Amino acid sequence: MSGHVREWPAYRPQAIEPKWQREWEGRGLYEARETPDRPEFYCLDFFPYPSGEGLHVGHCRNYIPTDVIARFKRMQGYNVLHPMGWDAFGEPTEQFAITHGIHPRESTDRNTANFRRQMTLIGCSYDWTREIDSSDPRFYRWTQWFFLLLYKSGLAYRDTSWQWWCPVCQTTLSSHEVSGGVCWRGHSGVTKREIPSWYFRITKYADELISGLDQVDWPESIKTMQRNWIGRSEGYEIDFKTEAGERIPVFTTRPDTVYGATFFVLAPEHPMVARLAVPSQRAEVEGYIAAAVGKSEIERQAETKEKSGVFTGAHITNPLSGERIPVWIADYVLPTYGTGAVMGVPAHDQRDYGFARQFGLPVKVVIAPPIEDSKIEDWKIEDPKIEDWKIEDWKIEDWKIEDLRLPEAHTGPGIMVNSGPFDGLANEEGIQRIGEYLEERGVGRRAVQYKMRDWLISRQRYWGTPIPIVYCQNCGVVPVPEEQLPVLLPAMADFAPDGSGRSPLARLPEFVDTTCPECEGPARRETDTMGGFACSSWYYLRFASPHYDEGPFEPEAMRYWMPVDVYVGGAEHAVLHLLYARFWTKAIADAGLVPFREPFARLMNQGQLLGPAGQRMSKSRGNVIIPDEMVAQYGADALRVYEMFMAPFEQDVAWSTEGINGARRFLNRIWNLYAEGYDASAQFQEEDPDLERRLHKTIRRVTQRIADFRFNTMISTLMEFANELSERQRSGNWRSGSFHQALETVMLLLAPAVPHIAEELWQMTGHAGSVHEQTWPDWNEDLARDEVRQIPVQVDGKVRGVVELAVDATQEEAEEEVFSRGGIQQRIAGREVEKVFYVPGKIFSIVTKAGQRM
Numbered sequence: 001m002s003g004h005v006r007e008w009p010a011y012r013p014q015a016i017e018p019k020w021q022r023e024w025e026g027r028g029l030y031e032a033r034e035t036p037d038r039p040e041f042y043c044l045d046f047f048p049y050p051s052g053e054g055l056h057v058g059h060c061r062n063y064i065p066t067d068v069i070a071r072f073k074r075m076q077g078y079n080v081l082h083p084m085g086w087d088a089f090g091e092p093t094e095q096f097a098i099t100h101g102i103h104p105r106e107s108t109d110r111n112t113a114n115f116r117r118q119m120t121l122i123g124c125s126y127d128w129t130r131e132i133d134s135s136d137p138r139f140y141r142w143t144q145w146f147f148l149l150l151y152k153s154g155l156a157y158r159d160t161s162w163q164w165w166c167p168v169c170q171t172t173l174s175s176h177e178v179s180g181g182v183c184w185r186g187h188s189g190v191t192k193r194e195i196p197s198w199y200f201r202i203t204k205y206a207d208e209l210i211s212g213l214d215q216v217d218w219p220e221s222i223k224t225m226q227r228n229w230i231g232r233s234e235g236y237e238i239d240f241k242t243e244a245g246e247r248i249p250v251f252t253t254r255p256d257t258v259y260g261a262t263f264f265v266l267a268p269e270h271p272m273v274a275r276l277a278v279p280s281q282r283a284e285v286e287g288y289i290a291a292a293v294g295k296s297e298i299e300r301q302a303e304t305k306e307k308s309g310v311f312t313g314a315h316i317t318n319p320l321s322g323e324r325i326p327v328w329i330a331d332y333v334l335p336t337y338g339t340g341a342v343m344g345v346p347a348h349d350q351r352d353y354g355f356a357r358q359f360g361l362p363v364k365v366v367i368a369p370p371i372e373d374s375k376i377e378d379w380k381i382e383d384p385k386i387e388d389w390k391i392e393d394w395k396i397e398d399w400k401i402e403d404l405r406l407p408e409a410h411t412g413p414g415i416m417v418n419s420g421p422f423d424g425l426a427n428e429e430g431i432q433r434i435g436e437y438l439e440e441r442g443v444g445r446r447a448v449q450y451k452m453r454d455w456l457i458s459r460q461r462y463w464g465t466p467i468p469i470v471y472c473q474n475c476g477v478v479p480v481p482e483e484q485l486p487v488l489l490p491a492m493a494d495f496a497p498d499g500s501g502r503s504p505l506a507r508l509p510e511f512v513d514t515t516c517p518e519c520e521g522p523a524r525r526e527t528d529t530m531g532g533f534a535c536s537s538w539y540y541l542r543f544a545s546p547h548y549d550e551g552p553f554e555p556e557a558m559r560y561w562m563p564v565d566v567y568v569g570g571a572e573h574a575v576l577h578l579l580y581a582r583f584w585t586k587a588i589a590d591a592g593l594v595p596f597r598e599p600f601a602r603l604m605n606q607g608q609l610l611g612p613a614g615q616r617m618s619k620s621r622g623n624v625i626i627p628d629e630m631v632a633q634y635g636a637d638a639l640r641v642y643e644m645f646m647a648p649f650e651q652d653v654a655w656s657t658e659g660i661n662g663a664r665r666f667l668n669r670i671w672n673l674y675a676e677g678y679d680a681s682a683q684f685q686e687e688d689p690d691l692e693r694r695l696h697k698t699i700r701r702v703t704q705r706i707a708d709f710r711f712n713t714m715i716s717t718l719m720e721f722a723n724e725l726s727e728r729q730r731s732g733n734w735r736s737g738s739f740h741q742a743l744e745t746v747m748l749l750l751a752p753a754v755p756h757i758a759e760e761l762w763q764m765t766g767h768a769g770s771v772h773e774q775t776w777p778d779w780n781e782d783l784a785r786d787e788v789r790q791i792p793v794q795v796d797g798k799v800r801g802v803v804e805l806a807v808d809a810t811q812e813e814a815e816e817e818v819f820s821r822g823g824i825q826q827r828i829a830g831r832e833v834e835k836v837f838y839v840p841g842k843i844f845s846i847v848t849k850a851g852q853r854m
């Protein structure tokens with residue numbers, strides 16, 4: 001083809017990419033500026049722990065899309081803050097250092113250098129002048145400062161009680177970091193130990209941590225996990241009375257079942273246990289307690305396991321029914337929830353049911369299921385009256401479980417029976433009425449309970465932020481004065497824990513022995529360090545003014561940049577980091593230091609990238625693919641295209657070599673388009689209105705799709721348009737002003753996604769400056785408007801609605817449009833969709849599983 005402006009070499013990303021990376025870095029293109037003439041945009045990745053293995057292509061699914069957004073926003077005229085730093089303090093780093101026999105300082109520096117190199121390699125546009133490292137004294141000085149702030153605000157306190165202890169990590173852990181007896185690092189066998197520890201009072205913010213979720217644009221699944229984690233329960237405390245006249249309150253969410261309590265259970269740790277147990281039972285009770293405290297909460301609460309327990313020999317009186325019921329001790333009742341005591345209602349609570357079964361205790365039905373409830377059949381009450389039951393028929397006080405053959409507790413709604421003056425009420429109403437009644441009689445009150453516990457921050461480990469506290473014989477607990485910060489982490493060659501349960505720092509007298517800041521007498525330093533989640537709870541604030549040394553952040557910079565506009569990372573951080581950071585922000589806001597209460601306005605979680613065979617990428621499976629190799633073979637831009645195109649952003653997907661090959665072919669096609677079709681000197685006479693319309697639609701779609709995190713369809717839009725252009729080139733239909741204009745614009749549209757090839761083309765086609773400093777193209781609404789058609793939608797063969805679709809809508813776009821319609825969703829009504837057909841321009845058809853059977 002003619003029209004060459006100059007000799008075009010072949011597309012060789014390996015030559016182009018490092019050249020531009022050096023050039024951009026040298027020109028400070030990505031340094032975040034705070035100028036009043038532009039709006040700001042803060043685009044942040046989760047704080048990575050710089051592991052020794054470096055990045056694999058799975059991590060790139062996080063860093064590439066955020067890079068695209070940062071570049072896109074810059075071109076849209078924003079001052080963009082897109083920083084990177086290292087979550088270098090904490091357990092993973094220390095463990096790596098111990099296994100590899102190097103000091104964590106050295107491994108951290110080595111690993112962060114490697115991460116930085118790899119991130120540059122894939123074209124990330126971070127502002128490296130703002131790089132931070134949480135293990136750097138210039139950073140952790142402020143982590144300590146925040147500890148003191150929490151301390152002064154009454155949000156940090158020391159407590160000695162049973163803590164989770166991981167025998168492998170050799171440290172105490174927060175209850176948040178333990179699940180099913182396994183610690184967050186994957187070690188099983190977590191037990192409990194009594195070690196004095198520091199806690200952060202996150203429970204003070206429980207309600208706001210729930211309500212604040214309504215103000216942020218986060219995935220619903222993460223919000224739900226946080227709500228469940230906080231676990232707010234509304235209920236009542238009801239006072240039962242011992243023979244000696246002492247009150248023991250229970251916490252219940254079901255006051256409507258109070259007449260159904262047939263026994264009473266105390267947690268083994270309950271303070272009343274010792275006083276209640278009658279002498280003949282005492283030995284058995286003590287034996288039971290000793291066994292119970294060693295078990296994990298999970299073991300104790302498992303619904304399946306056989307219940308264990310022991311009778312105290314004592315009885316207690318139900319304040320409403322006046323019944324005397326036996327008091328038991330059982331480990332399924334936890335000391336840390338509610339009041340540590342429950343009323344056992346076996347007919348309506350599954351755990352109580354299991355307990356009653358186990359020990360032959362009576363079961364008393366007080367909520368009768370609606371007659372149409374199929375369960376009634378299963379109950380097999382051999383009583384003809386059941387057919388047309390009336391409330392009177394349910395006077396079954398003395399029914400034993402043998403008679404009733406209740407196969408399980410009836411936990412659903414129903415009508416109250418056997419409940420004195422409340423008989424006949426719907427149980428939901430009963431909750432209200434019994435609540436009022438309890439309050440009137442002064443034997444109960446409203447109560448709210450949370451599952452979430454305070455956050456234990458002490459770690460008996462070396463590699464962390466030293467807790468800035470001193471213990472003095474005269475003055476007690478003394479915070480280290482601000483001007484003495486940082487309390488430096490001393491160098492230590494042998495920093496492995498020694499099994500004593502104390503921090504390795506306790507072995508250094510020169511660290512431990514100090515003088516009291518208040519009385520100047522002899523004092524000892526706290527030797528525990530803070531868990532790594534302390535650093536990640538505030539690091540995002542530091543990026544706004546990373547070199548500021550009069551405080552953790554410069555107030556002006558804080559107001560300018562925060563909150564984070566988009567925050568991107570893996571879904572595994574749903575509760576720990578993302579909850580802790582919200583808590584710190586609220587505490588900092590209450591101290592009057594920041595004007596916002598939620599740190600992350602929008603959150604997105606990328607899907608996992610699995611190995612080629614669909615398994616998790618891991619060193620042990622040997623299926624880890626690293627970007628270095630892919631970049632060497634295909635180029636960073638091809639890797640970027642493939643990572644975005646492989647699947648919707650949030651979806652898990654397996655790696656495919658064919659896929660990255662395809663991405664590379666796409667870039668070759670783009671390159672050739674310019675090599676053969678770009679003519680800067682020609683004067684074009686002709687117009688191509690059809691191409692112009694397509695161009696403006698492409699601009700609109702690419703713009704909207706980046707903003708919506710639909711990177712895969714953003715790429716396919718670019719591919720379709722490139723095909724369109726190639727098509728015209730092949731048919732010789734390309735010497736128009738419209739074609740030329742399209743080529744000019746496509747370079748800009750490509751720039752965020754494939755920054756290197758876009759820059760090279762920009763330069764090859766004789767433009768000045770960097771393509772990344774250009775303004776993002778606008779579309780003309782008249783030209784971009786889709787020609788639409790009314791398409792009937794069938795569900796299981798019947799037309800159930802009509803949607804408006806662009807004539808050139810793809811199957812994917814059509815599905816998106818159809819399934820977002822409430823009316824269609826109603827028609828499907830929860831049935832599983834089996835197949836979907838779209839006959840372009842004619843009909844959209846949905847076949848459901850149930851529909852197929854019909």
Ligand code: ANZ
Nearest residue numbers: 233251252253254257332333334337338340345348349
């Ligand atoms: C009587 C009852 C009857 C209950 C019934 C439930 C159903 P959530 O929703 O999780 O807050 N409970 C209270 N304190 C406990 C503790 N320390 N250890 C174990 N269980 C405890 O659960 C509240 C219910 O959990 C409470 O309501 C109590 O059992 C139990 F048909 O009281 B319920």
Ligand code: ZN
Nearest residue numbers: 472475516519
């Ligand atoms: Zn002192």
